Each structure stands twice: as C-alpha cells, then as structure tokens.
Amino acid sequence: MSELKMIDGVTAKKKYLDLLSSKYPTISKASTEIINLEAILNLPKGTEHFLSDIHGEHESFIHVLKNGSGVIKRKIDELFTNTLRDSEKKFLATLVYYPRSKIELVKRTEQNMDDFYRINIYRLVELCKYCSSKYTRSKVRKILPQDYSYVIEELLHEHRKSEHKEEYYVSIIESIISLGQAEDFIMSLSIAIQRLVVDRLHIVGDIYDRGPRPDLIVDRLADYHSVDIQWGNHDILWMGAAAGEKTCIANALRISSRYANLDVIEDVYGINLIPLATFALSVYEDDECAEFQPKVDEDEFSTKEISMISKMHKAISIIQFKLEGDIISRRPEYEMSHRLLLDKIDYKNGTISIKGRDYTLKDNNFPTIDPDSPYELTKEEKDVMDKLVKSFRMSDKLQKHVNFLFSKGSIYLKYNGNLLIHGAIPLNEDGSFMEMKLKGVKYKGKELLDRMEYLVREGYFETDDEKRSYGLDMFWYLWTGKCSSLFGKDDMTTFERYFIEAKETHVENMNPYFLLREDESILKKIFEEFKMDFEEDHIINGHVPVKFKKGESPVKANGKVFVIDGGFSRAYQSKTGMAGYTLIYNSRTLQLVAHEPFTSKEDAVINETDIISSTVLVEHKARRKMIKDTKDGEKLIEKVEDLKILLSAYRRGLIKEK
Structure with missing residues (x-):
C-alpha cells in the first residue's frame, strides 16, 4: 500500500x-x-438458523432444511389464511419440500395436470414473493436457481392487477406449461422458497458419527447458499483422521464399529478395511469380543456380521489405546499421564490398578499386548495402521469434505451478537480461564482457542514435518483433552467403559463452565473476553443433550445462553425425549423450535406428514434489527x-x- x-x-x-x-x-x-x-x-436483517449435533441423521436434517424449521408452513398459513383449506396448505407445504416426488404421486390420480400446474405455479409465485419481500432484487436474483432466474424474477415483480401487464403475466405461465417445463419450474420455485426463508445457516458442531450418512449432510451444506460451521469434537476427530493422524483414525473406526456404520467408511469414502478385518479375524478368531458388540438392532445384521464387527471393534480399540499412550508420552504438556492404563494391568491375574484401587477386568484376552512394552504396536498392527493412514489420506471424497470443513469452519464464531461454540469455554472451578502451555507459551481464554485452531490448520496444511507433527497431535487433543473447548470434560474413560464393571471408573466430569455459565459474574467475564455486549449478545452451545423429558430447559442464564443439542441423533432421543432444537433469529425475535422425531421422506410425501415443531419465543425486540446493525452491515x-x-x-x- x-x-x-x-x-x-x-x-x-x-x-x-x-x-x-x-x-x-x-x-x-x-x-x-x-x-x-x-x-x-x-x-431488516435476514433470518438465521442454528442447528447442532446432527450426527449423521441426514434425512431429519435435510427435512429441517427444506421446511425451514417450520417457517415455510408458517408463511403459508399467514399468506393463505382465508383462501386455502388446511389440507391445501399441507399439500402446498409438501410440494415445496419435495416437489419432484409429490408431482410424481399426483400424476397417478390427476386427470388434468395442466390445471394442477397452473394453480400451483400461481400459489408458489405468491409464496415466493411473500418470502422475498424483505430482500433487495439483487439479493433475490443471486438466490434464485440459475435455469429460471429471469422468469421467476419477472413474475415476482409483476403487478397482476395492472391491466397493462395481466396478459404478459398469464402468457409466461401458459408458455411454461405448454413447453413441458412446469415440473422443472415448480422445482426451481420450491428451491427458491427454501433458500429465501433462511438467510444464513449456522451448524454448531458434530456432523459426524453415530448416524448413517454424515457425507450426505456435508454434500448438502457444500451446496448451501450461506453457511458456517463451528467444529464439534466428532468433526475434529474425522478431520484429524483425514489428515492421517493415527489415533484419530483408530477412534473414528472404533466409533463407526460401535454403531455399525462401517459402510460410510468403506462404501462412501472408499477406505479399505480388509487389512483390519483380516487382522481382527486372525487375532480374535476364538474371542467372542462380548464387550465390543455393536449397538444395533439384531434384526438388521446377521450373527456372522455382528461377530465380524465385534472383532474389528476390539482390534482397533486396542490399537487406539496403544497409540494414545504414545502421544501422551510425547506431549507432557497435555498433562494426561493418568490416562496411561495399559501398564497398570496385571495381565496374569486379569486386574488393573487405578487411583490406588484394583479392579477385575471384564475381558482379559490381550494377545497383541506385550506386558513389558504394552504401548508398542505389533508388526501386524503397524502394517494395518500404515495401510489405513494411506487409505484415509487417499480418499478424494473425504479430503474434499474435510477441506470444506476447514474453509467454512472454525472452533468458534462471533456473528451478529452471538458467540457460537460447540462445547465450552474451558474454565477452572473458580471461574478463571483454564491455561495450557503450547510450544513453551501459556495460553488461556480466547487466545487459547485461537492458538489451537491455528495448530490444527498447520497439522492439515503445513508441509514442514515438525509443525505438521505438532498440529496432528492437536487434532487428537481437541477430541479428548481437558482444555479442549470441543470436548468439555476432564477425561474420556473409554477403556474403563469397555473393561471395568465399576461405574465409578466411568465418570467423566464436565468442565466447570457448564455450571458456571449460569453465574452472571462469570458470564460477564466471558463476554468481556470475547468483546461482547452483555445486555444484547448471547452464547450458543451444542454438545450436551438437553433432557427435555426431564424438564431441562435449553435456555440458560436468563436467556444469555442457549443449548441447542436436543437429540437430532436417534441414539440420544431416548434420553432427551425429542429430536433436536433449531434456534431462529430474525430481525425482531429469537425463537426456539423443538422438533419431534422425523419418520421418513416417503411418509412426508405420501401422507404429508411434517416434523411436528413447537416454537417458543425467547426474546422479542421492540426495534427491528436492521442490516446496518449486523456483521455484514459493518462491512457494507x-x-x-x-x-x-x-x-x-x-x-x-x-x-x-x-
């Protein structure tokens, strides 16, 4: 300059x-x-939607995107209050969500498809016009699907009551129908409406693990018009695995085995699991691996399949514990020496000594562990891991997805008065910020989070071996370390849960943040640390499922903090009693939407079922928030x-x- x-x-x-x-x-x-x-x-500022902890539940997630967390149905109710019956409103909503599928269904019974197209194009144009009313023409133009953007724009800004333009308006629609383009045009209008009701989508962590198809969620987000992602602990695990970090690969495979989601790894990401399966069969051929049975409906898998997954599950778990021991020894600054457990086992008697107490192991078959060097991988285990690292690194689709997570993601985000962070701001019991030494320098608070993000980016993108090595280890620390804002606990007692019956060894203490965020004085310190306005701004977290059925509220600290993990993942719904929250932030209100479980796309199309959502107004501003009051407004x-x-x-x- x-x-x-x-x-x-x-x-x-x-x-x-x-x-x-x-x-x-x-x-x-x-x-x-x-x-x-x-x-x-x-x-007025655009509408923002916040979702978290999707955990691979692609059908529910995609439906919530399509219905705008119930906003589209609400817009239909407002616009067609006295002109459409309830059944017609339900039909129109389903047409917006699944236009192609709904039209195919209508064709089976409808005698006059031209009339059907004509009526519904008029309705969809009116709905699109209503949804676009607070945006400029140029912004609407950018949102519209490319194929029909000019035609839709003409219809949106036509005045049908004008005698000069009535014929022009009618002729456009008649031409669309006569040229056989009505179905594609309805599709384009529906996509436009879906985009218009959500100006910005925020994913507050945990796209991966547990559910069947996280890849479809990432694909959908990559095509979304405006999105940001705050990494969750399960996301950072997969990002580390894609970077070739061995402990992250082992953990990702262990969890996928636990929930019988190995298809995602093998069929979707093209990662070769034959070396692991072959190794597991040879080592654990006569071992039932009872503690490693996957969490599945036994009707969905054969006995042989369950046995195979169990053996792979145990094999990769033992490898994981060995690899973690290596990092703990290499990085004393992680302060995790208490997690070194393999050397605390009495292999002859089948017991383990933890914190001065001896416990009997539920499983004492460790054919790959040398008691004199318990953390050393066998030659076969090294070979398996080398092949897995190569396979993860060579997966084009996984690398594409992880690059997207890096480009749109971060550990935390400040956006329009909200601090978005998946888990916690790491605190000590007295409310002070937890401190950690990294490469000889102490960090805490915002500075610590910034430094950790910098290091994992180095781990993925850096070519210098030393920087890359340190960054790779940080991926694993963010998955499981006590100062990780993504993990938010003091320990991950994975070994104990597999091998020890005593529940007291399974305890994972939550970071003090989860209690102290209700303390106004502590909360003010956090707001000050991130340069936020305590009177106006909020913190939005996910990570910890809100037990709705037990009366727990997602609204904390008198409306200063929102926890929006309500159980998108089916694995959590028995605990939460519902199927996730969406936070909606428009120009005047903050609304919390609680969702009931989604059945299926087929049910939604045929029976016009929707996710039943109940909305609670949690904040209302007398003065509308305008674009000039937002982060984007500052740039303008x-x-x-x-x-x-x-x-x-x-x-x-x-x-x-x-």
Missing part, C-alpha cells in the same frame, strides 16, 4: 482507490453504488465510506474518471 496522502482533508490509500476505481470507474457509478448500499443497510458501512472517499478523490482530481 502506498503512503497515506492528505489533500483537502481527504485521506486516500492511492493503490486501494485505484483498484476500487476499476470497479466504479465514474462518479455516476460510485454514487449509484453508495445509494444502493445505504438503502440495503436500512432493510466500511464499503460506503471507501466509496465516499473515492467520490471525493474523483471530484478533486486525485483519480481520473475512466
């Missing part, structure tokens, strides 16, 4: 203004853009100021019009 110049009180960064002038080459064009931006600043205001400087430079001859 050139030095700043002062000419008649105008400060100009000459090189920047030259660059800006190439886009706005005249006084007229710069003035027009200023007028446009200042008008946009006074529009800055751009307006720059354009005004450019305008002044044109008028004073600093820069010549082109």
Whole structure:
C-alpha cells in the first residue's frame, strides 16, 4: 500500500482507490453504488438458523432444511389464511419440500395436470414473493436457481392487477406449461422458497458419527447458499483422521464399529478395511469380543456380521489405546499421564490398578499386548495402521469434505451478537480461564482457542514435518483433552467403559463452565473476553443433550445462553425425549423450535406428514434489527465510506474518471 496522502482533508490509500476505481470507474457509478448500499443497510436483517449435533441423521436434517424449521408452513398459513383449506396448505407445504416426488404421486390420480400446474405455479409465485419481500432484487436474483432466474424474477415483480401487464403475466405461465417445463419450474420455485426463508445457516458442531450418512449432510451444506460451521469434537476427530493422524483414525473406526456404520467408511469414502478385518479375524478368531458388540438392532445384521464387527471393534480399540499412550508420552504438556492404563494391568491375574484401587477386568484376552512394552504396536498392527493412514489420506471424497470443513469452519464464531461454540469455554472451578502451555507459551481464554485452531490448520496444511507433527497431535487433543473447548470434560474413560464393571471408573466430569455459565459474574467475564455486549449478545452451545423429558430447559442464564443439542441423533432421543432444537433469529425475535422425531421422506410425501415443531419465543425486540446493525452491515458501512472517499478523490482530481 502506498503512503497515506492528505489533500483537502481527504485521506486516500492511492493503490486501494485505484483498484476500487476499476470497479466504479465514474462518479455516476460510485454514487449509484453508495445509494444502493445505504438503502440495503436500512432493510431488516435476514433470518438465521442454528442447528447442532446432527450426527449423521441426514434425512431429519435435510427435512429441517427444506421446511425451514417450520417457517415455510408458517408463511403459508399467514399468506393463505382465508383462501386455502388446511389440507391445501399441507399439500402446498409438501410440494415445496419435495416437489419432484409429490408431482410424481399426483400424476397417478390427476386427470388434468395442466390445471394442477397452473394453480400451483400461481400459489408458489405468491409464496415466493411473500418470502422475498424483505430482500433487495439483487439479493433475490443471486438466490434464485440459475435455469429460471429471469422468469421467476419477472413474475415476482409483476403487478397482476395492472391491466397493462395481466396478459404478459398469464402468457409466461401458459408458455411454461405448454413447453413441458412446469415440473422443472415448480422445482426451481420450491428451491427458491427454501433458500429465501433462511438467510444464513449456522451448524454448531458434530456432523459426524453415530448416524448413517454424515457425507450426505456435508454434500448438502457444500451446496448451501450461506453457511458456517463451528467444529464439534466428532468433526475434529474425522478431520484429524483425514489428515492421517493415527489415533484419530483408530477412534473414528472404533466409533463407526460401535454403531455399525462401517459402510460410510468403506462404501462412501472408499477406505479399505480388509487389512483390519483380516487382522481382527486372525487375532480374535476364538474371542467372542462380548464387550465390543455393536449397538444395533439384531434384526438388521446377521450373527456372522455382528461377530465380524465385534472383532474389528476390539482390534482397533486396542490399537487406539496403544497409540494414545504414545502421544501422551510425547506431549507432557497435555498433562494426561493418568490416562496411561495399559501398564497398570496385571495381565496374569486379569486386574488393573487405578487411583490406588484394583479392579477385575471384564475381558482379559490381550494377545497383541506385550506386558513389558504394552504401548508398542505389533508388526501386524503397524502394517494395518500404515495401510489405513494411506487409505484415509487417499480418499478424494473425504479430503474434499474435510477441506470444506476447514474453509467454512472454525472452533468458534462471533456473528451478529452471538458467540457460537460447540462445547465450552474451558474454565477452572473458580471461574478463571483454564491455561495450557503450547510450544513453551501459556495460553488461556480466547487466545487459547485461537492458538489451537491455528495448530490444527498447520497439522492439515503445513508441509514442514515438525509443525505438521505438532498440529496432528492437536487434532487428537481437541477430541479428548481437558482444555479442549470441543470436548468439555476432564477425561474420556473409554477403556474403563469397555473393561471395568465399576461405574465409578466411568465418570467423566464436565468442565466447570457448564455450571458456571449460569453465574452472571462469570458470564460477564466471558463476554468481556470475547468483546461482547452483555445486555444484547448471547452464547450458543451444542454438545450436551438437553433432557427435555426431564424438564431441562435449553435456555440458560436468563436467556444469555442457549443449548441447542436436543437429540437430532436417534441414539440420544431416548434420553432427551425429542429430536433436536433449531434456534431462529430474525430481525425482531429469537425463537426456539423443538422438533419431534422425523419418520421418513416417503411418509412426508405420501401422507404429508411434517416434523411436528413447537416454537417458543425467547426474546422479542421492540426495534427491528436492521442490516446496518449486523456483521455484514459493518462491512457494507466500511464499503460506503471507501466509496465516499473515492467520490471525493474523483471530484478533486486525485483519480481520473475512466
């Protein structure tokens, strides 16, 4: 950048203004853009949706995206209050969610499809117009599907009551029908409506693990018009696995075995599991691996399949415990030496000593562990891991998905007055920020989170071996370490849960944050640390399922904190009593939407069932929040100021019009 110049009180960064002038080459064009931006600043802010802990439940997630957490149905009710029956409103909503499938169903019984197309195109155009009313034409244009953007834009801005344009409006729709384009046009209108009801989507962590198809969720997000992701502990685990970090690979495989989701790894991501399966069969051929039975409905899998998964589950778990011991020894700053358990086992007597007490092991068959060097991988285990690392690193689809998580994701995000973070702000019991030494330097609070994110990015992208090695280990620490904002506990007692009956050894203490976030004085310190306004702003967390059926509320600290993990994952729904929360933040209100379990797409199309959602208004502002009050608004205001400087430079001859 050139030095700043002062000419008649105008400060100009000459090189920047030259660059800006190439886009706005005249006084007229710069003035027009200023007028446009200042008008946009006074529009209501767009609607933001927040979801968390999706855990691979792709059907439920995609349906929530399609119905805008119930907003589309609400818009239909508002617009067609006195003109459509309830059954017609349900039909129209289903048509918006699943246009192609619903039309195919209608074709089986409808005698006059042209009439069907005509009626529903008119209705969808009106609904699209209603949903787009608070956006500028240019913004709506960017949201519209490309194939029919011009036609939809014409219809959205037509005045049908005008005698001059009535025939024009009618002829557009009749042409669409006569040319056989009605079905595609309805599809485009439906997509436009789905996009218009959500201006920005925030995923507050945990796309991966437990559910069947996390890959379909990532694919859907990659095509979404506006999204950000705050990594969850399960996401960072898969990101580490994609980076080739061995303990993350072992953990990801262990969890996939536990929930019998190995199809995602093998069929979707193309990772070769034959070396692991062959190894597991040879080592545990006569072992029932009873403690490693997958959590599945036995009707879905054969006895042989369950036996195979159990053996693979045990094999990768033992490898995991060995690999974790290696990192713990290599990184003393992690302060995890108490997690070194394999050397605490009495292999002859089948017991283990933990915190001065001896416990009998439920399973004492450890054919791959050398009691004198318990953390050393056997030659066969090394071979399995080397092949798995290569396979994870060579999976094009996994690398594409993880690159997307890096490009759209972060450990935390401040956005329009909300701090989004999956788990916790790591605190000590006295409310002070937990401190951790990384590469010889102590970090805490916001600085610690920033540093950890920097290190994992180095672990994935850096070519320097030393930096990459340190960053790779940080992936695993964020999965399981006590100072990890994504994990939020003091321990992960995986070994104890598999091998020890005594429940007291299974305890994983939550970080003090989860209690202290109800303390106003502590909360104010956190808000100050992240430069937030305590009166106006909020913290949004996921990670810990809210036990709705036991009366627990997702609203904490008098409305300063929202916990929106309500059980999207079917594995949690028996504990929570519902199927997830969505937080909706529009220009005037914060609304918490509680969802009932989703049945299936087929049921939604045929029977027009929807996810039953109950909405609670948690905050209402007397004054609407405008775009000028948002993060995006700050950027627009800055751009307006720059354009005004450019305008002044044109008028004073600093820069010549082109």
